[in-house]
Amino acid sequence: MDDDRFRLLVQGVLDYAIFMLDTRGRIASWNAGAERIKGFSAEEVIGQHFSMLYPAEDAAAGKPDRELEVAAAEGRLEDEGWRVRKDGTRFWANVVITALYDDRGRLKGFGKVTRDVTDRRAAEVALRESEERFRLLVQNVVDYAIFVLDPQGRVSSWNAGAARIKGYAEEEIVGRHFSVFYPADEVAEGKPDRQLAVAAAEGRLEDEGWRVRKDGSRFWANVVLTALYDDRGRLKGFGKVTRDMTERRNAEQAVRDRGRLVGHLVEAQEVERRRIAWDVHDESIQSMVAVGMRLQLLAARLPEPAAAAVESLDESVQAAIARLRGLVSRLRPPELDRHGLVEAVSAYVDDVAGRWELAHSVRDELTAEPSPEAATTAYRICQEALSNVHKHAQATRVDVVLSTVDNGLRVRITDDGVGTAGGEAGAGHFGLVEMHERAEAAHGWLSVTSTPGEGTTVECWLPTLPDVGGAGE
Ligand SMILES: Nc1ncnc2c1ncn2[C@@H]1O[C@H](COP(=O)(O)OP(=O)(O)O)[C@@H](O)[C@H]1O
Ligand SMILES: [Mg+2]
Incomplete structure (x- = not known):
């Protein structure tokens, strides 16, 4: 490339300020990039000492001349630092100063190439700051x-x-x-x-x-x-x-211990209820049945009006026997032993919903007979849920669905009542709490969803194997 074309190229470059200094540091040429980056036109700078491009404090400290000395001694100098534009603003510059010699090795001046790297520096500073912030975060x-x-x-x-x-x-x-x-x-x-x-x-x-x-x-x-x-x-x-994780582990341990305790209590309660049921059945009911038979024999032999009086006594005894049978079947539903869950629940729902004048249904979608433990738990939950429907819901109907889901037993009891269950019931109300605890003690779950004006659904799921989930510790 000949000198003229080379000069034209340098002149036209916009991204770099490229200019020459004489041996004493006075500006001898100025390209378009220099004009663009620094803001001075060629006429304004040619002949001026290049320290005018440095911040005042650097110029006062003699930095420009020192840089020329180093470049003269070593042939080349690279520097990064602040430079000033004509309008007084600063930019972060990457500067290369090259010493220029003639054929005989005499210093003829310097070439200077300056790039505005403010953006790159800003990015580096931001990165350093974010690393520093991150370090502080981790530290603290x-x-x-x-x-x-x-x-x-x-x-x-x-x-x-x-x-x-x-x-x-x-x-x-x-x-x-x-x-x-x-x-x-x-x-x-x-x-x-x-x-x-x-x-x-x-x-x-x-x-x-x-x-x-x-x-x-x-x-x-x-x-x-x-x-x-x-x-x-x-x-x-x-x-x-x-x-x-010590605290969490302790909390988990406490929850497990409590669950085990509730499980024991629920089981003890079932055993006790069964014992009372047998006692009532074997002792009280049997002896009252005997009393009833004697009363009938007696009535047959007695003249009126004594016979009528004894007969009405016998009726009271029969009514008491019926109430005791109801008690026994609530304490320990015999159908659970003999026929399984669906019949026990159906008999119970027919009985109570009939008395309470509620339309009702029990749907059987079981594909497997649940374990005795799950059946008992489900039956108890149905009892409590139905008694709540009676006491609180003002419903016109109740529907029970028993199904096999996820290797377990799902029970859903839905009413169309006022839908006010689920809030904090307060002291003395243990029904919902007990239902939850029973389900959890059986390693299942229970949920109560109430929509005001539309009704309440109690849903629970119990694993068919009583011990899954609780195992492993
Ligand atoms: N099916 C339901 N429909 C409307 N409200 C209900 C129903 N079940 C429960 N509730 C509300 O939830 C409260 C708590 O129920 P529960 O824990 O069984 O206690 P209790 O039956 O002794 O009041 C009840 O007092 C009642 O306000
Ligand atoms: Mg209740």
Whole structure:
């Protein structure tokens, strides 16, 4: 390329300020990019010392001349820093100054290429700030222990949460192997190093287990180990996030204990009811039946009006026997033993809904006979739900559906009443609470949905095997 065309090219470049300085730093040429970036026209700057392009404090400190000296001595100088435009605004500049020599090696001046990299710098500053903010965030999180291990498993960073949860200050722990957090028996069997190996191989490892604090006490931890790799895929270490789950574990334990207790109570209640039912049946009803027979014999032999009086006595005894039979069947429904759930529920619903003048239906969609435990629970829930319909719903009908769903028994009792169930019933109202507890003690669930003016649905699901879900601890 000849000199003229080259000059034209340089002149026309807009993205770079390209200009020449004489040996003393005075501006000798000025291209379109320089005009655009700096705001000065060629006439305004040619012949001026280039320190006019620097912030006043840099110019006063002699930076421009120092840069020329370095460029003259070393042939080239690169610098990044603030420069000023004609209008006084600053921009972040990347500057390359090149010393220019003639054939005989004498310094003829300098070429200077300046780029406005304000945007790139802003992006870098934003990135640094966001990294810094992120670092501060991690540093200050107290709910999680967040720290970094080197590839050998030695602690290399430590945050506030780690200090709180594990009890070590940063100075005490950095540099130590992370196996100090594990119980001695697990260290002996090599668990810490095994976990690092798994995390290194698979990228990540999650674990729950006991960990040890500085004071030797244990806590139940949820741990996530993440392998950290550099750009070239080399293992640089591990990030470790540990949460103290002791409280949650205790709360879960308490819920399990309470569930077991409720289960025992419900079972004890059933046993007691059955015992009372048999007692009433075998003792009271039998002897009253005997009394009734004697009264009939007596009435047959007595003259009037004594016979009529004895007969009415006998009627009272028969009525009492019927009420006791009802009591027995509510305490321990005999149909459950003999015929199964659907008939027991049907008999019960026919009986009470008939008396309470409610239209009613019981639909059987069972494809498997539920376990005796599930059947008893379901029957009790039906009893309580129906008694609520009677007492509270002002309904005209009630429908019961028994079905087999998800390997379990689903019971749905729907009324078309006022729909006011489900809120806080307050002291002395245990019906809904007891239904929930029965369902949960059987490892199922119960829900009550009420729509004001439309009615209430009580729905429960009970596993057919009484012990699923409660197993495993
Ligand atoms: N089917 C229903 N329709 C309307 N309200 C209901 C129904 N079932 C329950 N409720 C409301 O929920 C409350 C709590 O019921 P429950 O716990 O069985 O206690 P109790 O029957 O002793 O009042 C009842 O007092 C009633 O206000
Ligand atoms: Mg009730």
